[in-house]
Amino acid sequence: MFDKIWLIPLMPLLGVLINGLLGSRIEKFNKSIIHWIACGAVFISFVLTCIIFVEMLGLEPEQRLYEFTCFNWISSGVLKTYVAYQVDPLSMFMCMFVTGVGFLIHVYSIGYMAHDEGKYYRYFTYLNLFMFSMLNLILANNYLLMFLGWEGVGLCSYLLIGFWFSKEENAIAGKKAFITNRIGDFCFIIGMLMLFCGLGEHGVWSFRFAEIFPSVHLLTPATITIICLLFFAGCTAKSAQIPLFIWLPDAMAGPTPVSALIHAATMVTSGIYMVARSNILFSLSPTALMVVAWTGALTALLAASIGLAQNDIKKVLAYSTVSQLGYMFLGLGVGAYAAGMFHVLTHAFFKALLFMGAGSVIHAMSGEQDMRNMGGLRTKTPITFWTMAIATIAIAGLPPFAGFFSKDEILWKTFSSGNVLLWGVGAVAAGLTAFYMSRLIFMTFFNKSRASDEVKHHIHESPKTMTLPLIILAGLSMIGGFLNVPHALKYVGFLGEEKVHHFLDPVMGLGPDKILHKAGSAHGSEGHGVHAAAQHHSMALEYGLMLLSIAIALAGIYVAYLMYMKNRDWPEKLSSRFAAIHKIIFNKWYVDEIYAFLFVRPFHALSNFFWKGIDIPIIDGIVNSIPRIIGWSSNVLKYIQSGHVQNYAVSIVLGTLFFLIYYFLRIIP
Numbered sequence: 001m002f003d004k005i006w007l008i009p010l011m012p013l014l015g016v017l018i019n020g021l022l023g024s025r026i027e028k029f030n031k032s033i034i035h036w037i038a039c040g041a042v043f044i045s046f047v048l049t050c051i052i053f054v055e056m057l058g059l060e061p062e063q064r065l066y067e068f069t070c071f072n073w074i075s076s077g078v079l080k081t082y083v084a085y086q087v088d089p090l091s092m093f094m095c096m097f098v099t100g101v102g103f104l105i106h107v108y109s110i111g112y113m114a115h116d117e118g119k120y121y122r123y124f125t126y127l128n129l130f131m132f133s134m135l136n137l138i139l140a141n142n143y144l145l146m147f148l149g150w151e152g153v154g155l156c157s158y159l160l161i162g163f164w165f166s167k168e169e170n171a172i173a174g175k176k177a178f179i180t181n182r183i184g185d186f187c188f189i190i191g192m193l194m195l196f197c198g199l200g201e202h203g204v205w206s207f208r209f210a211e212i213f214p215s216v217h218l219l220t221p222a223t224i225t226i227i228c229l230l231f232f233a234g235c236t237a238k239s240a241q242i243p244l245f246i247w248l249p250d251a252m253a254g255p256t257p258v259s260a261l262i263h264a265a266t267m268v269t270s271g272i273y274m275v276a277r278s279n280i281l282f283s284l285s286p287t288a289l290m291v292v293a294w295t296g297a298l299t300a301l302l303a304a305s306i307g308l309a310q311n312d313i314k315k316v317l318a319y320s321t322v323s324q325l326g327y328m329f330l331g332l333g334v335g336a337y338a339a340g341m342f343h344v345l346t347h348a349f350f351k352a353l354l355f356m357g358a359g360s361v362i363h364a365m366s367g368e369q370d371m372r373n374m375g376g377l378r379t380k381t382p383i384t385f386w387t388m389a390i391a392t393i394a395i396a397g398l399p400p401f402a403g404f405f406s407k408d409e410i411l412w413k414t415f416s417s418g419n420v421l422l423w424g425v426g427a428v429a430a431g432l433t434a435f436y437m438s439r440l441i442f443m444t445f446f447n448k449s450r451a452s453d454e455v456k457h458h459i460h461e462s463p464k465t466m467t468l469p470l471i472i473l474a475g476l477s478m479i480g481g482f483l484n485v486p487h488a489l490k491y492v493g494f495l496g497e498e499k500v501h502h503f504l505d506p507v508m509g510l511g512p513d514k515i516l517h518k519a520g521s522a523h524g525s526e527g528h529g530v531h532a533a534a535q536h537h538s539m540a541l542e543y544g545l546m547l548l549s550i551a552i553a554l555a556g557i558y559v560a561y562l563m564y565m566k567n568r569d570w571p572e573k574l575s576s577r578f579a580a581i582h583k584i585i586f587n588k589w590y591v592d593e594i595y596a597f598l599f600v601r602p603f604h605a606l607s608n609f610f611w612k613g614i615d616i617p618i619i620d621g622i623v624n625s626i627p628r629i630i631g632w633s634s635n636v637l638k639y640i641q642s643g644h645v646q647n648y649a650v651s652i653v654l655g656t657l658f659f660l661i662y663y664f665l666r667i668i669p
Contacts, residue, residue: 023121184237191230228288235271256359293333300326405481434556
């Protein structure tokens with residue numbers, strides 16, 4: 001089945017072509033055909049992925065690599081690039097949850113978008129295009145095809161975030177996402193070209209992973225660091241890290257299923273995947289890994305602090321995503337690539353569940369998103385409540401739910417690699433996460449309803465097309481962590497310990513320190529950085545940190561309980577007492593305002609100068625002057641062609657006299 005890998009991205013593409021070209025006619029005939037085509041295409045991709053995944057598990061680890069070439073794409077001089085896909089543990093690991101979670105989001109969309117007349121086929125066309133782009137990104141066997149998918153998910157985010165573009169704020173949010181990602185994409189392109197040309201000097205003219213990675217040690221350390229930093233700059237935009245995270249919270253302008261797709265299964269995981277795929281390259285640059293780790297840790301802390309004061313239920317979840325992505329980069333930055341990727345998996349489960357649960361709440365509340373106007377939904381929407389409660393426990397990091405295993409492993413790997421300060425930042429962010437997510441649950445589902453009487457009258461549980469995906473994802477959020485039980489808890493792992501680690505070993509098993517040791521002779525010395533070799537610690541220390549992590553999560557939940565259940569006047573008192581701090585956090589540290597002052601307004605002023613000072617008076621002036629001159633000349637010359645013979649005769653006589661006078665004046669001395 002490996003040679004059928006091309007069918008996985010092809011299925012969503014067929015959905016795009018059918019619904020995109022014929023959707024308006026199909027929608028008029030039978031609207032349900034639209035979602036059957038879209039959901040069916042992704043479901044077939046998921047089934048094919050499962051078959052190939054199972055077949056790969058039957059092979060020895062060293063045999064789990066297969067490349068299938070579809071056709072020659074670009075052939076120019078030394079550059080030969082193909083549309084080719086790669087089957088290996090990392091690509092199939094990503095493909096499994098992208099297609100699986102993506103399918104559930106497609107199904108959920110049927111109920112959520114049921115009343116959106118006239119846009120139904122367009123919505124599902126964009127959703128399928130998103131899946132096609134993401135699958136190209138993760139299955140590509142070369143950087144150029146990966147970049148095609150990279151750009152594709154950026155385009156789809158613009159189309160879907162601004163889906164309801166009749167509202168100006170939605171259109172602005174879509175443009176903000178598109179422009180911010182263009183900055184990162186430019187850095188990715190430069191890094192890709194540097195890698196191509198740098199290896200070309202050593203005779204390796206290729207974008208293909210299988211040719212690049214065995215040769216990257218031939219590059220100088222400085223070149224590798226610059227390439228890695230350029231790649232990571234692309235990741236900070238795509239995966240919403242400091243300083244380019246500003247687009248993701250505004251992405252809430254799109255339909256809620258889109259938010260779930262962007263935050264859980266596609267788009268924002270692209271940067272994580274790219275660093276993990278390029279792990280050999282990053283492992284040769286301790287400086288780049290240090291930047292990755294600190295950027296991730298600080299982003300996790302910054303976003304978590306902003307989430308404390310947000311009242312829009314989707315905005316809370318948006319900043320939660322930014323924070324969790326920071327955790328993933330923290331894991332990657334300390335060289336724990338498999339741990340970072342495992343958190344991508346568990347996060348896909350509980351974050352998709354949280355966003356779709358939020359969509360169910362908004363659906364029940366007739367479009368209301370402000371948590372201050374909610375409350376009391378626990379009994380009226382029981383399925384939504386229990387599934388979101390499970391997801392909240394998972395993201396808070398309490399055992400035995402999925403988030404505990406993945407988040408705790410990142411914290412342990414960070415501490416055991418000697419980066420205690422980074423661990424402290426991550427631990428604080430974990431406590432804040434537990435607090436603001438519990439705050440969301442208490443404000444939304446408990447106490448008396450604060451909704452208007454009209455909204456109260458319409459509160460109801462969502463249809464089965466929306467609640468069934470919630471139940472499935474809740475189950476995965478509960479048991480998903482057991483896929484990678486750490487050695488310290490091996491007795492609770494019914495599938496064995498560290499299964500994800502062992503599975504990803506063929507792609508990421510070499511590890512940064514072994515790679516540095518292998519390349520040490522080429523570089524002259526081994527680097528030392530944030531990913532220093534893991535020190536040998538006692539099992540007691542690992543258990544102690546694990547218990548401390550659980551205690552931090554419980555403390556966050558308990559403080560939220562005290563403030564939003566037992567003593568509900570505390571939030572107002574604290575915000576009044578610490579008004580300055582609350583204002584800063586509520587206004588998201590004024591990051592948008594700072595960027596507007598430093599970049600947006602100067603560029604607007606510069607654009608206005610070129611428009612009003614150069615474009616209109618000079619460029620338009622020159623262009624518009626030409627027809628004016630021609631018109632004036634025509635008005636003057638039209639009198640010569642009057643149509644009167646006597647006028648022509650007079651002109652001939654006068655002309656003859658003029659030339660005779662001129663002639664005599666020339667010959668008379």
